[in-house]
Amino acid sequence: MTTRYAYILAGGLGSRLCLLSERRAKPAVPFGGKYRIIDFTLSNCVNSGIFDIGVLTQYRPTSLNEHIGIGRPWDLDRSHGGVQLLQPAPGTAPSDWYQGTADAIYQNLMHLKRRRGDEVLILSGDHIYKMDYNVLYAFHRANHASVTVAVTEVPEKDVSQFGIMETEPNGRITAFKEKPRGPVSSRLASMGVYLFDRDTLIRLLVEDAGIAGSTHDFGKDILPRLVARGAGVFAYRFPDYWQDVGTLDSYYEANLAFLGERPPLDLHDPAWIIHTQSADRPPVRFIHGAAVRHSMVTNGCVIAGEVSHSVLFPGVVVAPGAVVRDSIVMHDTIIGPGAVVDRAIVDKEAVVGAEARVGFGDEMPPNRACPEHLSSGLVVVGKRARLPEGIHIGRNARIGAQVVEADFTAPVPAGGVVDGPESMH
Amino acid sequence: MRNVMALILSGGGGERLGVLSAERAVSALPFGGKYRVIDFSLSNCCHSGIGHVGVLAQHAPASLNDHIGAGRPWDLDRRQGGVVILQPFQTRSHAGWYRGTADAITQNWDYLEERRPDRVLVLSGDHVYRMDYRALFLAHEQRGASVTLAVTRVPADQTRRFGMVTMDRGGRVRTLEEKPERSAASHASMGIYVFEFDVLREMLRSRPVDLVLDVLRPLVDAGERVYAHEFNGFWEDVGTVASYYRANLELVQPEPRLQLHDSRWPILTRDEERPAVLLSGDASVEDSLVANGCVIEGRVERSILFAGVRVGPGAAVRDAVVMADVVIDGGARVNRAILDKYARVGEGAVVGDGDEPGPPDLQWLAGLVLVGKDAWVPPGGRVMRPASIGVGGRYEDFIDGVLPSGSVVGNRRWYEELR
Numbered sequence: 043m044t045t046r047y048a049y050i051l052a053g054g055l056g057s058r059l060c061l062l063s064e065r066r067a068k069p070a071v072p073f074g075g076k077y078r079i080i081d082f083t084l085s086n087c088v089n090s091g092i093f094d095i096g097v098l099t100q101y102r103p104t105s106l107n108e109h110i111g112i113g114r115p116w117d118l119d120r121s122h123g124g125v126q127l128l129q130p131a132p133g134t135a136p137s138d139w140y141q142g143t144a145d146a147i148y149q150n151l152m153h154l155k156r157r158r159g160d161e162v163l164i165l166s167g168d169h170i171y172k173m174d175y176n177v178l179y180a181f182h183r184a185n186h187a188s189v190t191v192a193v194t195e196v197p198e199k200d201v202s203q204f205g206i207m208e209t210e211p212n213g214r215i216t217a218f219k220e221k222p223r224g225p226v227s228s229r230l231a232s233m234g235v236y237l238f239d240r241d242t243l244i245r246l247l248v249e250d251a252g253i254a255g256s257t258h259d260f261g262k263d264i265l266p267r268l269v270a271r272g273a274g275v276f277a278y279r280f281p282d283y284w285q286d287v288g289t290l291d292s293y294y295e296a297n298l299a300f301l302g303e304r305p306p307l308d309l310h311d312p313a314w315i316i317h318t319q320s321a322d323r324p325p326v327r328f329i330h331g332a333a334v335r336h337s338m339v340t341n342g343c344v345i346a347g348e349v350s351h352s353v354l355f356p357g358v359v360v361a362p363g364a365v366v367r368d369s370i371v372m373h374d375t376i377i378g379p380g381a382v383v384d385r386a387i388v389d390k391e392a393v394v395g396a397e398a399r400v401g402f403g404d405e406m407p408p409n410r411a412c413p414e415h416l417s418s419g420l421v422v423v424g425k426r427a428r429l430p431e432g433i434h435i436g437r438n439a440r441i442g443a444q445v446v447e448a449d450f451t452a453p454v455p456a457g458g459v460v461d462g463p464e465s466m467h
Numbered sequence: 468m469r470n471v472m473a474l475i476l477s478g479g480g481g482e483r484l485g486v487l488s489a490e491r492a493v494s495a496l497p498f499g500g501k502y503r504v505i506d507f508s509l510s511n512c513c514h515s516g517i518g519h520v521g522v523l524a525q526h527a528p529a530s531l532n533d534h535i536g537a538g539r540p541w542d543l544d545r546r547q548g549g550v551v552i553l554q555p556f557q558t559r560s561h562a563g564w565y566r567g568t569a570d571a572i573t574q575n576w577d578y579l580e581e582r583r584p585d586r587v588l589v590l591s592g593d594h595v596y597r598m599d600y601r602a603l604f605l606a607h608e609q610r611g612a613s614v615t616l617a618v619t620r621v622p623a624d625q626t627r628r629f630g631m632v633t634m635d636r637g638g639r640v641r642t643l644e645e646k647p648e649r650s651a652a653s654h655a656s657m658g659i660y661v662f663e664f665d666v667l668r669e670m671l672r673s674r675p676v677d678l679v680l681d682v683l684r685p686l687v688d689a690g691e692r693v694y695a696h697e698f699n700g701f702w703e704d705v706g707t708v709a710s711y712y713r714a715n716l717e718l719v720q721p722e723p724r725l726q727l728h729d730s731r732w733p734i735l736t737r738d739e740e741r742p743a744v745l746l747s748g749d750a751s752v753e754d755s756l757v758a759n760g761c762v763i764e765g766r767v768e769r770s771i772l773f774a775g776v777r778v779g780p781g782a783a784v785r786d787a788v789v790m791a792d793v794v795i796d797g798g799a800r801v802n803r804a805i806l807d808k809y810a811r812v813g814e815g816a817v818v819g820d821g822d823e824p825g826p827p828d829l830q831w832l833a834g835l836v837l838v839g840k841d842a843w844v845p846p847g848g849r850v851m852r853p854a855s856i857g858v859g860g861r862y863e864d865f866i867d868g869v870l871p872s873g874s875v876v877g878n879r880r881w882y883e884e885l886r
Contacts, residue, residue: 074742074743075742075743076742076743076759115740300745301745309742309743310741310742310760310762310775315740316740316742317740318740320738320740322540322733322734322735322736322738323733324499324500324501324727324728324733324734324756325499325500325501325727325756325757325758325759325771325772325773326744326756326757326758326759327719327727327728327755327756328752328753328754328755328756328757328767329721329753329754330721330753330754331753332752332753333751334746334750334752335746335747335748335749335750335751336746336747336748336750337745337746338742338743338744338745338746339743339744339746339757340743340744340759341501341743341744341758341759342728344728353743354743
């Protein structure tokens with residue numbers, strides 16, 4: 043078997059995730075009680091037998107670097123292959139910040155050229171799905187394709203957020219429209235999963251680098267150009283669950299979907315484990331008086347209060363008399379005695395003071411600072427924020443990372459904003 | 468501590484643990500929802516800065532080999548030092564099982580001689596406790612001791628389980644009695660010894676069998692500098708069903724004396740990747756430890772659930788230790804029981820019914836039901852307390868769906884039936 047290798051594009055800003063990706067790359071955003079978003083793609087790779095992976099990072103890579111490390115949880119700490127983090131670096135031509143997804147690969151052309159094997163798998167680190175890439179390879183080879191794009195059907199209302207493809211019955215792509223504004227005849231969206239013929243890819247990247255005005259992006263430039271030339275570009279229709287958790291609302295919904303009777307993905311499947319970096323934590327401790335229903339709770343949590351319809355990441359403490367409802371609470375956050383957290387996303391290591399009310403009242407004006415992303419009633423609390431005892435926080439509020447008790451001078455109204463200290467950069 | 472090597476004695480087959488140690492060493496017994504018993508000693512070594520550990524294993528060593536591997540969870544996968552499993556072996560001139568604790572060390576003396584640590588720390592792999600061995604070494608050094616043993620206070624009615632120690636005011640050991648019926652001593656030896664390398668080597672020349680009877684006691688009697696160092700924390704030898712059960716249930720007390728949720732001294736273990744615990748709309752869990760991978764649709768009280776346990780709708784689990792991947796089907800009840808890995812309790816079955824004390828020769832069951840690995844309690848079946856179901860137990864072991872109080876069912880393995 044030829045050695046297979048993949049590149050994971052993990053540089054994106056994820057600006058629609060608001061606070062959650064303000065200080066970390068979107069693929070590093072926690073998901074599903076213990077994972078990071080990129081774990082799904084990384085696990086797909088190793089579960090498909092791909093053990094040579096380059097991760098292209100650019101935006102705030104620290105948390106990703108820390109998470110992936112030498113790749114041990116995925117058995118990627120290997121003498122041959124393994125995982126390599128590819129940051130943009132000055133000093134060699136061509137060199138600069140990655141201008142687009144294609145440019146990111148182009149700038150690592152030497153890395154690519156050192157690899158053998160007929161195909162190059164290019165993935166995105168932003169999506170929640172379980173996929174056996176071997177099926178994609180088989181499809182690609184059967185069609186003698188130059189490129190195969192994995193696609194999934196999306197609802198009509200969402201087509202404008204994706205790259206939409208029109209296809210012939212045999213799967214051949216006849217048109218590729220990146221985030222189309224007008225009406226389209228297809229609802230097949232690109233999943234950001236591309237399998238390229240290696241030589242074709244190298245040729246395309248070199249060519250694209252020389253085109254003035256190109257944004258050097260696979261979806262905007264490379265693929266439409268290739269389709270227009272009538273090359274063998276095929277769509278592989280992925281039949282199972284695939285979720286882009288690009289917005290706060292879709293992130294929230296996707297997390298809570300795992301609490302239902304029929305979760306979208308089986309996380310318990312021993313044949314397709316989603317691997318992640320997990321610290322050694324003791325089992326969940328349920329104290330006398332705890333009441334936890336319809337929830338996911340992870341090792342290291344200590345629960346004395348009430349939790350319903352919520353996802354709790356490792357090490358969360360819910361004090362006696364506290365209530366957590368319809369919420370996502372990340373690592374090591376403490377919910378103080380008698381506090382109520384309702385429809386909120388609370389980032390890591392935050393402290394909610396005793397008797398505080400987070401997500402309160404019926405008013406729902408959109409958030410003042412990011413009205414387009416925070417308007418469905420969720421409250422977002424940033425990493426290491428400290429909320430004072432008894433504080434009331436209305437819906438659609440945004441509490442910045444690292445705010446302290448003294449930053450609150452009055453109750454936070456619905457749609458309100460409390461900003462923490464500016465990030466150092 | 469570069470010049471120290473720890474030896475963890477993990478040879479014990481744990482006869483008094485019945486079916487739980489049928490296919491594993493006591494040290495490899497699951498404990499506390501995700502650990503193995505030996506994790507406590509290994510983690511103590513790791514946090515005390517001891518980077519060279521030998522594990523002396525004899526009974527069912529595969530379970531330990533598998534768990535410890537190259538020692539990565541404890542940062543013992545090292546070029547220098549690290550962890551090594553020392554099993555009985557053959558040479559051209561010699562072959563023999565370990566006859567006892569001292570013999571196990573003697574048989575591996577070549578290994579120690581090559582490394583020549585200044586001191587040897589002898590530990591047991593069967594104990595559950597959190598201890599900073601640095602305090603022990605400090606006391607040992609300050610007193611210029613040849614041997615220092617860790618001791619702890621035990622109740623007067625427990626003396627027959629331990630080596631009892633009396634000391635003078637300076638901590639020097641005066642007497643050492645092995646498992647006396649009654650004793651004036653209030654302190655028990657914890658089976659934790661610091662030896663000066665040369666002192667231990669000298670003592671092993673006479674090919675002693677037992678470390679306490681043939682090495683320590685002669686040293687005390689000869690007036691050697693043997694000192695005791697008192698330890699005040701929680702410590703339990705889990706070599707019996709009663710003590711194993713008690714130590715597990717200690718973890719779900721309102722104020723547990725053994726704290727797992729302390730990030731300064733985490734108990735490290737080899738962990739499988741499992742998703743978060745999932746609790747359904749009807750779940751109810753109190754006073755319990757539940758590990759990742761569990762799916763709870765019923766009621767759980769005062770219990771320890773290891774990874775991947777499933778508790779079906781309407782099922783109730785009380786005062787139980789339930790090991791990894793056990794399935795408790797809907798409507799079943801489990802009460803005062805220890806269920807080993809992969810066991811299954813069928814729909815509506817009851818495990819741990821009744822309240823009979825059981826025959827005197829089953830005192831070791833401590834009034835509990837033990838369900839062996841892979842055993843299957845049929846739907847609607849009833850297991851009366853106390854009882855023990857062997858590894859792979861199944862429907863044929865029941866009489867009209869009932870397993871009476873006092874039953875001890877042997878192990879069944881398909882490959883044994885081939886013999």
